[in-house]
Amino acid sequence: MAYNPVDGIAFLPVEKKIKYIPPTEDIDKVISMASKDVQDYLWTIRKTTKIYSHSFNETEKQAIRDYEAARQKSHTNPHTTKKALNS
Numbered sequence: 001m002a003y004n005p006v007d008g009i010a011f012l013p014v015e016k017k018i019k020y021i022p023p024t025e026d027i028d029k030v031i032s033m034a035s036k037d038v039q040d041y042l043w044t045i046r047k048t049t050k051i052y053s054h055s056f057n058e059t060e061k062q063a064i065r066d067y068e069a070a071r072q073k074s075h076t077n078p079h080t081t082k083k084a085l086n087s
Contacts, residue, residue, distance in 0.1 A: 018072070 022030075031042045056064070 027046060031039055031046070034042060
């Protein structure tokens with residue numbers, strides 16, 4: 001491509017944030033404060049998610065932990081290019 005109309009435009013910075021995963025007790029408190037209809041829905045999601053995560057064998061669980069650890073350590077910015085870094 002001889003002409004790139006976006007050459008010279010710097011990318012906006014991307015801030016990485018660690019996701020907050022609430023403890024089980026906090027999830028239970030939120031569910032207990034919801035209306036009865038919403039509680040039924042939230043309990044279904046919570047139990048389904050728990051059952052799903054327990055269906056993994058130890059190798060799969062370790063692979064997920066390894067992937068998450070590597071992803072958090074990488075802090076790679078897909079919008080960063082050598083050209084953007086040099087400008």
